[in-house]
Amino acid sequence: MNKGVSLTKLIAGILILVISSLTHAKMTDLDYWLVKQEQAAIEKMMANISPEGTAKGVVIASPEKVTPNYFSHWVRDSALTMDLVVELYKNASGTKKALYRQKLLEFADFSRTNQTAPTISGMGEPKFNVDGTAFSGPWCRPQNDGPALRAITLIHLANVLLDEGESQYVKSKLYDGKIPTDSVIKADLEFVSHHWREANCDLWEETFGHHFYTEMVQRRAMVDGAKLARRLNDKAAAKWYEAQAKELESAILAHWSPEKSIFISTLNPSHNTKQSGLDSSVILALLHGHTNDGFLPYTDKRVIETYKSLVSTFKAIYPINQKSNVPGTAIGRYPEDIYDGDQYKYGNPWVLITAAFARYSKLVAKEYSRKGKKKDAALWAAESEAYFERLRFHANPDGSMSEQMDRYSGYMISARDLTWSYSEFLHAKRER
Numbered sequence: 001m002n003k004g005v006s007l008t009k010l011i012a013g014i015l016i017l018v019i020s021s022l023t024h025a026k027m028t029d030l031d032y033w034l035v036k037q038e039q040a041a042i043e044k045m046m047a048n049i050s051p052e053g054t055a056k057g058v059v060i061a062s063p064e065k066v067t068p069n070y071f072s073h074w075v076r077d078s079a080l081t082m083d084l085v086v087e088l089y090k091n092a093s094g095t096k097k098a099l100y101r102q103k104l105l106e107f108a109d110f111s112r113t114n115q116t117a118p119t120i121s122g123m124g125e126p127k128f129n130v131d132g133t134a135f136s137g138p139w140c141r142p143q144n145d146g147p148a149l150r151a152i153t154l155i156h157l158a159n160v161l162l163d164e165g166e167s168q169y170v171k172s173k174l175y176d177g178k179i180p181t182d183s184v185i186k187a188d189l190e191f192v193s194h195h196w197r198e199a200n201c202d203l204w205e206e207t208f209g210h211h212f213y214t215e216m217v218q219r220r221a222m223v224d225g226a227k228l229a230r231r232l233n234d235k236a237a238a239k240w241y242e243a244q245a246k247e248l249e250s251a252i253l254a255h256w257s258p259e260k261s262i263f264i265s266t267l268n269p270s271h272n273t274k275q276s277g278l279d280s281s282v283i284l285a286l287l288h289g290h291t292n293d294g295f296l297p298y299t300d301k302r303v304i305e306t307y308k309s310l311v312s313t314f315k316a317i318y319p320i321n322q323k324s325n326v327p328g329t330a331i332g333r334y335p336e337d338i339y340d341g342d343q344y345k346y347g348n349p350w351v352l353i354t355a356a357f358a359r360y361s362k363l364v365a366k367e368y369s370r371k372g373k374k375k376d377a378a379l380w381a382a383e384s385e386a387y388f389e390r391l392r393f394h395a396n397p398d399g400s401m402s403e404q405m406d407r408y409s410g411y412m413i414s415a416r417d418l419t420w421s422y423s424e425f426l427h428a429k430r431e432r
């Protein structure tokens, strides 16, 4: 163990003691693990942002270069990760704040070069090489959740910078309000607003069609984008984005299946390997596409029905969920999944999805609590805790988290140190 690591651990240990003595609360084993794990996740996530040998602004999906090769910049993974970095930036000070800021501005610049680089499928190009050129091998493309997620993250950043008085930078680099535009957010908003009706590839990079997840994040990009446009006095654009958001609502609600009592993830799919129609991306959509304006609240009956079907399905198909010594259900992408990062033998539960279910349950608990439904709130809060216990049980002692947990042994498998596993875990931890 090197000195830097042991010093951080020592400081973390002291902090835990100080916090617990200050609050007089008794910390559980889970509390201790979460504090330690949070520190590890931040370090390991940051290590994947522009590591040596990559262009500035690159976020590698994982350092793994072979099985599977994830040593590339995915638009989706990077946007979701940098959104967490905006949160860290907001709450940091001193050199930490300066470091986060540098990484965020580099990400914004890199994203703009992605938008203007020659690519096979244009703005929805999903994946870039670490030197900034577009990946040009065969792939499921375009993936139109990418520009929406990138816009959401950069709008988040723009609002924080505007609060800090940096309108010069925001108006020149992030949102210039011009058409054609030279700025990264405006380019993504124009793309989303004009192309959301088009069929495209889903977030799991497998199925062509119209996706609940993609439409939810496209809608949020339009809602957040309209607010930023108003803030910067681009009124006509704000109206146009608002109108698209409204129309997206009907497209999203069309996914409800009264027969199955679930939101079906993909309408008019290119191939029908997913008989069930069930997909955890519906829950991810609620998190990444949330707008706090009353549209599909966390406690929406239809969302809860979908959630329940997902949990009972994954409980039944993953053997690690049937052992009685660990609480909480490990959750995968969809029941028919066979992607294991390597040989396509059998699908597994994913770290990032199990973490997302922890966050979702906590948000449901909070919403019930606001409505005065104490019993429901307590049940959902306990449900959320159980997911954290599940993650703790399978996590490695050094805090490293891969993409998946083997459905039989529970060991971390597929891409190691998956950046998105860390960022989704950190989001969940913050919600707790």
Ligand code: NOJ
Pocket: 204, 205, 206, 339
């Ligand atoms: C690689 C993708 O990243 C993964 O999501 C997908 O399941 C496999 N390719 C199979 O298409």
Ligand code: NOJ
Pocket: 061, 070, 074, 076, 077, 203, 204, 205, 420
């Ligand atoms: C496979 C996942 O299905 C996809 O969502 C992700 O973008 C890539 N892996 C990279 O992490």
